[in-house]
Amino acid sequence: MSKDPLLQPYQLKHLTLRNRIIMTSHEPAYPQDGMPKERYRAYHVERAKGGVAMTMTAGSAAVSKDSPPVFNNLLVYKDEVVPWMKDMTDAIHEQGAAVMIQLTHLGRRTRWDKGYWLPVVSPSHKREAAHRAFPKKMEDWDVERIIKDYADAAERMKAGGMDGIELQAYGHLMDQFWSPLTNDLDGPYGGSMDNRLQFTFDVLREVRKRVGPDFIVGMRYTADEDMEGGLTKEDGLTISQRLKDCGMIDFLNVIRGHIDTDAALTDVIPIQGMSNSPHLDFAGDIRAATNFPTFHAAKIPDVATARHAIASGKVDMVGMTRAHITDPHIVRKIIENREDDIRPCVGANYCLDRIYQGGSAYCIHNAATGRELDMPHRLAPTQTRKKVVIIGTGPAGLEAARVAGERGHDVVVFEAADRPGGQIRLTAQSERRKEMISIIEWRMNQCVQHDVTFRFNTWAEADTVQAENPDVVIVATGGLPDTEVLSRGNDLVVSSWDIISGDVKPGSNVLVFDDAGDHAGLQAADHIAQTGAKVEIMTPDRSFAPEVMAMNLVPYMRSMQKLDVTFTVTYRLEAVEKDGNQLVAHVGSDYGGVSKQRKVDQVVINHGTIPLDDLYFDLKPLSSNHGEVSHDQLITGVPQSVVRNSDGSFQLFRIGDAVSARNTHAAIYDALRLIKDI
Template sequence: MQVATVNSIGLSNDPLLKPFAIKGVTFRNRIMSTSHACGLESDGMPVERYQRYHEEKAKGGLALTMFGGSSNVSPDSPNVFRQLNVGNDAIVAHLQSFSARIHQHDTRLMCQITHLGRRGEFWASNWLPTIGPSPLREPLHRNFPKEMDRHDIDRVVKDFGDAAWRCKEGGIDGIEVMAASHLIGQFMSPSTNRRTDSFGGSLENRCRFARMVLEEVRRRVGDDFLVGIRHTVDEGTDGWLTFDESLAAIHLLERDGLLDFVNAIYGRMDTDVALTTHNMPGMASPIAPWLERVGSFKREIGVPVFHAARISDIATARHAIRDGLLDMVAMTRAHIADPYIVRKLEAGAEHSIRPCVGATQCQSPLRPACIHNPSSGREATLPHQIERSAQAGKKVVVIGGGPAGLEAARVSASRGHRVVLFEAGPKLGGQILLASRSGWRRDLIGIVDWRAQELERLEVSVRLDTYADDEDVLREDPDVVVIATGGTPDMEWIPGADRCTSVWDVLSGNVQLKSDVVIYDGTGRNPAAQVAEMAALAGSKVRFFSSDGFLAQELPYAERVIWKKRFYEHAISPVFDVELTEVSNAGGRLAGSFFNIYTGDVQVIEAEQFIIEHGTLPFDSLYHELREYSSNDGVTSLNELLAGKQQPNGTGAGKFQLHRIGDAVASRNIHAAILDAARLCGAL
């Protein structure tokens, strides 16, 4: 790791690096990661892969890693997003190995325990009815819960206590009980609790269930085990839990001596919109949108406060601690992007931290995969820290400066090889340059900027404005050639496509938008939606058609929510389940034929301009030209690739291996392109 000059704060005075203690538990600094369902469990247990994912953050210097997002305490709190099961004694042995693994790095470990209440799904896990304080349906998980009777209340209270005991037996340092929008929070909120008995009505009555749970937890684990609550400071909507009521609820629990800390969040999570705009804000949100609000909450209570919500950079985190807004600052998604944040900070290498760009792939079914850190979740096969190769010194030529090519050059150089990168354009970045040109996706450029900085540090020879041909490559006398030339818009798939404009031409500014446009989306990715928003902002009449069943179908749910919101704001009414089959001239205009895949009906739509998105075709002519000179005929062995092993040389007469990656193979996404490069070049 290259050590930079210590910043003006000075490491010894950096508030982020100051120790902090709660009772007898000392945290070596003020940076933590909050609990989340990382998707690496097996049958509800935190097995080896799960533990290694968290251990990497401990190796990276993190003070506290929380785990087990929404870990279930009861059989009627089902596994709907790959949670842990703390309602089973079998978890104790896993927690014991987990805590030993994390503690050896002087990092603390805590688990979140919960009952989902109405957030469950009756068809998941045990096919039991969901339960709640009142029989009110949750829109997001689409369930009508059974109203809990006193037997249910007593049973679940006991389950919380049993789960807390298992956590303590597992050797971890503490737990947080999840309240916000889960069962405890559903009792607290006047909008989800319509009871008229002693558990409803007044705030004190609505907090009765929470107090019973925490009293039972304390009875089972004692006072030396840390117990906190994840609690919303404000549900953010009229008729729901207000800031003042939320504060009063914590005062009740403080008065009882039941809390060691509050992990504060904002808003609700009962709809897609609430979840992605409040609890887990993404790229379209400002940095740390609820930090000041949580700081105001902290000033009114007497226990330490933690908080996470798009705190993705060191400057914001430092402000949170230095100015007393938080006691511990949670950089959860930032540690998925770079688990070594603290070590880099301690080394004075803050500038080398891989940035979290706010994309939400880590919240998708692909979790915990970061859009540009392929090692997260793959720690056993793809290490975060790249070691020097036993065969260092090879000459590696990379063609293409998009995300795949940049990663190939970075990893190859980190392995100790001599790397030359050719890029035909004047800038590095490939398709990311188009994606980040405008709007809420502009932070994607951080993927490029960080790698460009790394290539400079690693002394990679970057040759811009150089359209390399086979002679240029052969002149380098390479040992390995990696073709990362990406793709070009697929514009040849229907009759009349030559009359159409590609989304790339619009995003790049090469073609101007006309006043009446039809946009066809054949991928369910970002580009077509991005062009639709551009056209609406430019004042064009916009009609949007898609072959999918809903908007942005290929994207993580958080990005779909953003696009749906933008389409509503711009009065764009998309039409789904249709395929564009032909575009023809129509008296100075264009006419497109749309085939409904359900009814078979054909509708003809006229417009001045048809803009189409149908993915890309590999731009691979150089790859094919070089195959005859290679030793492996351009073949990448999938078995070796997946096993993290060096590629075989093959039987050809050529001296160098030839491989292609990213969209030069097939139209995919940023993560796939970077993963291709990391797996291939990590074994060179």
């Protein structure tokens, strides 16, 4: 038996959990038709294979028709969900893990123009800022039917083989009853705290009638809204004790904060550049006060912090949810004394931001997550060892090297710089985004383990590559900033990279024209503003930085709004000309009829990259496939077999920004799905 606190079993009522690490409820937005079909099942089964004690599905499965998901959630108000649940729970149980599901009614935290276009309901008419719907104030018959909906859904989940359910309170309908900020009802469900809690206890009583005493029921809730007029920590302690004393709850899953705005949500679920485990001590206070099974998750990305959470007795089960999105085999690697091999969560929050923007959850640097049906988390050894030459050590090149090396190929990597990183190293210049460098460091460590050869400070040319007698050549040379976007004055501007890298000193009155909408524009603007300069960010888009997305935008706004940065949307920089020691920026609009000028001393352009592809085109006529990729073979996952030149001695491919300006995830996905079949 291991003495590691994380590997100790835990008895939750009748259920024995094999260790202390769980994935808390989350919705990766993989359902089909509201059902947990093959893709959804494969995602959770992979985490069960990896050793997690329990995976909690469905960040908020909808119990009612007037609780339409704002993204792709499970619809547990449908009877047809039961057999799909049974298939999933059976598969997870076969791997030794427990499985639960989170049920909710969203209340006002959704929109009326989703699903069946029914009115949003809440205990008041007050709108939630994040989802913007003005709710109907609930009537008695709304309360009655929603209580029944909860019980019906719980009964379906028991029939589907779930070990238990978790009721979601914070920010959702239950919490809207609890909080004095969102409950304008009269008794019996409004007014005093007893009345505001009554809806929850009515739900619990009806649920227990349906599922019986041996089915586990927990509550995920905020024990401190941390906002003026909301629930206080003292209120939270009272609520926690009452949940324990009611005899209908088996565990508490505690958070702190509120989620009705992007900024507030980001404090509850912190991203990179924010403190790790910011609410762990608070959860420990609840655990100490109640002496009741307590779970908690909030940016606990590393094993050391998780181990401390359990060893110190702050919580009984620790959630490492985004960490398992990054690496589904954390527990297996702990057991095998391979903690250094755990792929680190870098807090980029690409996963959650994609969900909140209506997409599926993908990890910024594990392209197999969410693609378990097609992409491997563990790579099969090659049957035919090949010489693979890779040019470039950004995320695309290093992922190609890692995958090829792990499969057993003979891999040589050329890099013109003295160290790896590509654009990631530039990104990590920002203190707030320094965690991104782990994407590079982890891959370098993996490459070293698999005997990949690196040749730094080496500018690869066609002769250099051919001298290696390669079977396969991967060009991952990335791109260079594209600033040739103006009708005149392109020679008078600098790039966002120039600013972030420190190659160009910031001006004192700066216009940042961001036509890419990614992190680089905001990073440059923030860096300039920190020097005390006057900064305006301009974009032709309806909103600025659309590629950064909601939660990642929060730290930038907190920084730059304090520095009085100006944000200008729907205007396009057309030209720049010199006027003495100043620059005149000519501004128009895609909507027409606008001609403005700005006088500044520096113009910064952020317009993505142009591929650095000279080497690729030098090698193209020498290759057997002339660089061609069969999209059909790439998508179906079979080796590339295109032959255009029978005299060619090697296959040639390019990946990442050497093809076109995209993002880190795209670069890594390019590499994984190509190299896994070589």
